[in-house]
Amino acid sequence: MSDAPREIDNLIELMAKLPGLGPRSARRAVLHLIRKRALLLTPLADAMHEVAASARECITCGNIGTTAVCDICTSDKRANGELCVVEDVADLWAMERAQVFKGKYHVLGGTLSALDGLGPEELRIPKLVARVAEEGVTEVILALNATVDGQTTAHYIAEELEGRCSVTTLAQGVPIGGELDYLDDGTITAALRARKSV
Secondary structure, eight states, X not given: OOSSOHHHHHHHHHHHXXXXXXXXXXXXXXXXXXXXXIIIXXXXXXXXXXXXXXXXXXXXXXXXESSSSOHXXXXXGGOSSEEEEESSHHHHHHHHHHTOOOSEEEEOSSOOBTTTTBOTTTTTHHHHHHHHHHTTOOXXXXXXXXXXXXXHHXXXXXXXXXXXXXXXXXXXXXXXXXXXXXXXXXXXXXXXXXXXXX
């Protein structure tokens, strides 16, 4: 609790719940917003109100948009039989920024985790299996994080889709511009195993 009025303290507490912001960072952000009220605070409050009223999850893929079915799912140009599976919406948006994938997506909403009580039903895996059959999907690309839970989830999905379509995964290894001396052992191992002819 600070010496600030209750309303401002409440805003600081809410801001501190955002990823990457602790109480001190939230306090600085709120003070900055108040100082720049006309330029930042009022437009931010209006934008947040608008997003709170209009944002929704796509009923097909799980993307976030303002319509029941997102633009990616309704695009005829994306009906190519490829479905990219990602853990969350941030991963989908990262793939879209690269502008190289021209298929559709499926957002799981996390990875399998017994500790967190996340099983296939909570992760929209049954919906994925249904989409593969309904949409004539020929390839599922697993773009999951290279963590233990991500790899466990990828293995589970591959088993569920066996015989239904081709299942591939993103290559793993040395990033472009990466130096071997700065990489961890797991990345070097994955890169060595995924080597290719020059």
